[in-house]
Amino acid sequence: MTEHKELYDRVFGLIEKHDQWMHNTINLIASENVSSPAVRSAIVCDFRDRYAEGWPGERVYAGCRYIDEVELVCIDLAKKLFRAEFADVRPVSGVVANLMMYTAFMAPGDRMMALSIAHGGHISHARGSLGGTAGAVRGHKVQNWVFDEAEFNIDVDASMKKIRGLFQDGKEVKFLLFGGSVFLFPHPVKEFRDIADEYGMHIGYDSAHVSGLIAGGKFQDPLREGADVVTASTHKTLPGPQHGIVLSREEFAEAIKRAAFPGLMSNHHLHNVAGLAVALAEMMEFGKDYTAQILKNARALGQALHERGWKVVAEHKGFTESHQILVDISETPMKDGRTVEEQLERANIVINRNLLPWDKKRGRDYKRPGGIRLGTSEMTRLGMRKSEMEAIAEFMTRVVMRGEDVTKVAKDVAEFRKDYQRVHYAFDTETPAYQHLRFK
Numbered sequence: 001m002t003e004h005k006e007l008y009d010r011v012f013g014l015i016e017k018h019d020q021w022m023h024n025t026i027n028l029i030a031s032e033n034v035s036s037p038a039v040r041s042a043i044v045c046d047f048r049d050r051y052a053e054g055w056p057g058e059r060v061y062a063g064c065r066y067i068d069e070v071e072l073v074c075i076d077l078a079k080k081l082f083r084a085e086f087a088d089v090r091p092v093s094g095v096v097a098n099l100m101m102y103t104a105f106m107a108p109g110d111r112m113m114a115l116s117i118a119h120g121g122h123i124s125h126a127r128g129s130l131g132g133t134a135g136a137v138r139g140h141k142v143q144n145w146v147f148d149e150a151e152f153n154i155d156v157d158a159s160m161k162k163i164r165g166l167f168q169d170g171k172e173v174k175f176l177l178f179g180g181s182v183f184l185f186p187h188p189v190k191e192f193r194d195i196a197d198e199y200g201m202h203i204g205y206d207s208a209h210v211s212g213l214i215a216g217g218k219f220q221d222p223l224r225e226g227a228d229v230v231t232a233s234t235h236k237t238l239p240g241p242q243h244g245i246v247l248s249r250e251e252f253a254e255a256i257k258r259a260a261f262p263g264l265m266s267n268h269h270l271h272n273v274a275g276l277a278v279a280l281a282e283m284m285e286f287g288k289d290y291t292a293q294i295l296k297n298a299r300a301l302g303q304a305l306h307e308r309g310w311k312v313v314a315e316h317k318g319f320t321e322s323h324q325i326l327v328d329i330s331e332t333p334m335k336d337g338r339t340v341e342e343q344l345e346r347a348n349i350v351i352n353r354n355l356l357p358w359d360k361k362r363g364r365d366y367k368r369p370g371g372i373r374l375g376t377s378e379m380t381r382l383g384m385r386k387s388e389m390e391a392i393a394e395f396m397t398r399v400v401m402r403g404e405d406v407t408k409v410a411k412d413v414a415e416f417r418k419d420y421q422r423v424h425y426a427f428d429t430e431t432p433a434y435q436h437l438r439f440k
Helices: 003-023 038-043 065-082 094-105 158-170 190-199 209-214 250-264 268-306 337-346 377-381 386-400 407-416
Strands: 084-089 111-114 141-144 173-178 202-206 227-232 242-250 326-330 352-354 372-373
Touching: 038 268, 038 377, 065 209, 065 242, 065 268, 084 250, 094 202, 094 227, 094 242, 111 158, 111 337, 141 268, 158 173, 158 190, 173 190, 190 202, 209 227, 209 268, 242 250, 268 326, 268 377, 268 386, 337 352, 337 372, 337 386, 337 407, 386 407
Parallel strands: 111 141, 111 173, 173 202, 202 227
Antiparallel strands: 084 242, 227 242, 326 372, 352 372
16 A cells, blocks of 8 residues: 555545544534535535636536526525525635625725624634734724623624714724624614714624524524625534625625625635535524524523533523523633633533633633633534533533543543434434545
8 A cells, every 4th residue: 555545545534533523522612513414415516526707697617507506596595594685605604705795895994893802703803913804804994892791792882982983083984893703692783773874884794603593583683783784604503514605785786796706706616505505495494493492502501501600601691692602711620711622622522712801801812711612503403402401511510610530521421422413403314414425
C-alpha cells in the first residue's frame, strides 16, 4: 500500500470515527443541527460537480435546466415559509449572506449599528480592529447598541439617544443591524422603524440562529416588524445543509442579486441548494411542531440546570425565548468556560464556551470566558423532550458540580443516547441520523 493510499484510507477512518462518536454524544452546540436522510441524499447528487453563475434562467453556464428548476423551487419555498416578497438562496453561508446585505444596502466605509461581540454579536458584524467582516472586509464603521445586561437585550431608549447623538456630531448612520450569536430574546426591531425612516437608515436582521424559529412562527417576524432585509444561515434552528438565504422586499431585489453575482460568488454550491429546498419543504410540513418543542426544551433545560445550582442567565425572564440558554459558570468548581467545555466533551457532552457581557470587566476573554452557551435544536430533532432535558442537566451536573469521573459519565451518556438515533420532524426517517454512507 502506498503512503498516499494510507492517507486516503485514514481520512475515511476518521470520518467513520467521528460519525460513530456522534451516535454517542449529547450535542448542545447552538449553531449546529442534524439534517434529515433526505437532505443528506440531496447534497450528494450530481449537482455537487456542476457550475451555475447568475440567476436561474440567466446563467452564464449551460447544462442548468434541472438545476434552475430546483433553485426556483427553493426560492418559492423560502418566500412562502418566511412570507417574503424576494428570496435569494445562493449565499454559501450566513457570513456571505451578510456580505450580500452590506453590499446591497451600504457603500464601503458607511457607519452601522450592531451588537458588540461581548453582548452576543457575531464576528461578521464587528469592526475592523477585531477582524470582523463588516469592518475588515467592507470598511464599515461599527457602532454598538447600548445593551441592558439585566434584561439581556438592546436598551431602546439609550440606543435611540446614541443614534441621535451620532447624527448631531455629523457621524451619519446608514444601517441598523439586529441579530446575534447569543440570541435569547427577540430584538426591538419595530421600535426603531420610525427613527430609521426619520434619518433615512435601512434595517437589517441577521436571523442565522433563529431562522427556523421565525419560519415556525415561534420567535418574532422581522419582515413584518420593519426590517428591510433578513439574512440567515440554514443549519441551526433551520435544519438544512450549510448554506445561506437573503430575504427582502421586491424593491431591493436587483441590488441583492447583483451583490451575489457578480459581486461575491461565482458558483454557489448547487448541491446545497437542492438540500436546502428539501429542508424548507420539511419545515413547511413539520416546522411548527419542531420549533415549539425546541423552545419547550430550552426552557426545560434552563430550569433543570437552575434547580441543580447552576447560574442560568435571565432567570427572571424564564431563561430564554429561543433555542439557546446562557450559563454563568464562573462560580462553579471548574471556574471557566474552557475547562467546562473540555471536561464535558470528555464526558460525550458537546457544548461551547462563551463570553458573558460582564466578562471583560472581570478580566476574562474568549479563551477562558465565564460562560457557556447551550442549544436544544439537535437533541430535539432526535425526539427528545422535557424529561430528557432533565437527564441532560443531571449528566452535566455530575461532571461540573460533583466532579464525577468523566469516563463513567461518558458511558452513561452513550447508553442514554441509544434510544435517540433517528431524525424526527421529517418525511424520511429510516436511516440513522449519523450513519456514514460510503460510496464505492
